Amino acid sequence: MRGVELRYGLWAAALLLLALLPALAGFAGFTWEAAQMAGLIGAIVCIALCGAPIRPRESKPATLLTLATHTLLGWAALLAVALHIGALLLTDHTVIEYVKPTAPLHQLAGIGAGILLLALVLSAIGRARRKVWASHRGFQASHVILSCGLIALIAVHVIATRRYIGGWPQRSLWLAASIGAVLMLLRRRRHVKPDGKPDAVGSARSPRLVFGRHSAGVLAAIAGIAVALAVLSISSVTRAARQPVLVRHAMIPLDFPHAKHVPINCLECHHNYEEGDFSNTCVACHRSSRTDLKMGAEARFHGFCLDCHRHPDAKFERHGPVAGCTVCHQVAVDVR
Numbered sequence: 001m002r003g004v005e006l007r008y009g010l011w012a013a014a015l016l017l018l019a020l021l022p023a024l025a026g027f028a029g030f031t032w033e034a035a036q037m038a039g040l041i042g043a044i045v046c047i048a049l050c051g052a053p054i055r056p057r058e059s060k061p062a063t064l065l066t067l068a069t070h071t072l073l074g075w076a077a078l079l080a081v082a083l084h085i086g087a088l089l090l091t092d093h094t095v096i097e098y099v100k101p102t103a104p105l106h107q108l109a110g111i112g113a114g115i116l117l118l119a120l121v122l123s124a125i126g127r128a129r130r131k132v133w134a135s136h137r138g139f140q141a142s143h144v145i146l147s148c149g150l151i152a153l154i155a156v157h158v159i160a161t162r163r164y165i166g167g168w169p170q171r172s173l174w175l176a177a178s179i180g181a182v183l184m185l186l187r188r189r190r191h192v193k194p195d196g197k198p199d200a201v202g203s204a205r206s207p208r209l210v211f212g213r214h215s216a217g218v219l220a221a222i223a224g225i226a227v228a229l230a231v232l233s234i235s236s237v238t239r240a241a242r243q244p245v246l247v248r249h250a251m252i253p254l255d256f257p258h259a260k261h262v263p264i265n266c267l268e269c270h271h272n273y274e275e276g277d278f279s280n281t282c283v284a285c286h287r288s289s290r291t292d293l294k295m296g297a298e299a300r301f302h303g304f305c306l307d308c309h310r311h312p313d314a315k316f317e318r319h320g321p322v323a324g325c326t327v328c329h330q331v332a333v334d335v336r
Contacts, residue, residue, distance in 0.1 A: 035087035042080030051181030106160030141214035
C-alpha cells in the first residue's frame, strides 16, 4: 500500500497546487474573478472525482470517497460550473458571443464539458440509472468512459483559455493531474476464494480489470484520452483550439487605445509595416487561406491582448489584467 499511498499523495498535492493558481494570475475585478474561480473549482472537483471513484469493499486501492460524498461533490461541481457560466453572462453581456456556434473551439469544449457533467450527474440518480442501464457494470463502464471524456474537454477549455495556465509549468501540472486521474481508474479484478477472502491484487487468478466484459472498451477509452491529454502539451495544438469552428462575418466593436500602448513596439502587432504590405487589413489576411499563418484573426488578437495583460513582462507598468470582454469590445474612440 505504500506505493499506492505515495501515488495518491502526489496526486493530491498536484490538485492543491492547481487550486493555488489564481494567486499567480492577477486580480481582474471581483465579479469576474469570482466567476472564473467558480469554474476553476468545478474543474478541479471533476478531476478529483475521476481519480477517486467509488470502489467495491476491500478493494486495493481502498475507497477514498463514500457514495454519498461522491454524489455530493458531483452536485457541487455542477453548481460551481453553473455559477461560472451564469456570473460571466450577467457580468458581461458580450460573453454571449462565447456560447454561439462561432465561438472558439476551446469555448465549445467548455460548453460540451458542462453538458456532459450535467448528464453524468443526472444519469447517476438511482431512478434514472435503472431506466437507462440494465446492469450496474454497464452503468459503471459508461460513467467511467464519459468521465474521461469530461476531463479531456475540461483540459482543452482551461489550457487554451490560459486564464490560469499561463506557462508550460502550469500547463504541465494540469495535464499531469488530469492524466493521473484517468489512469487511476484502472484496477484489476480480485478473485474471491472459497473461504470468502479475495486474492491479492495482481495475482495470476485476477488478470482482468474490474469492469468485467466492458474492460476492453474502458481500457481503450482511458488510453485514448490519456494520449489526447498528452497532445495538449504541444503549443500548436492549443493554438488551434483557440480558433472558431465557424467564421464570424459581423465584427464585434473593438476599441484599442493606441495612446495607452506607447511602450509596445508597433511591429509587435503590425508586422506588415516592416514587410511593406498594406494590401489587406489584419482581419482579412488572418482569415484568408494562407498556409503560412499560424493563427487566425480571433486567436491572434486574443493572443495579443489576453496573454499580454494576463501574463505581462516585468518591464510593463500601469496596466492591469483583462476583466471581461467589454474592456476591449466597445465603440472605438481611437481609430489610428
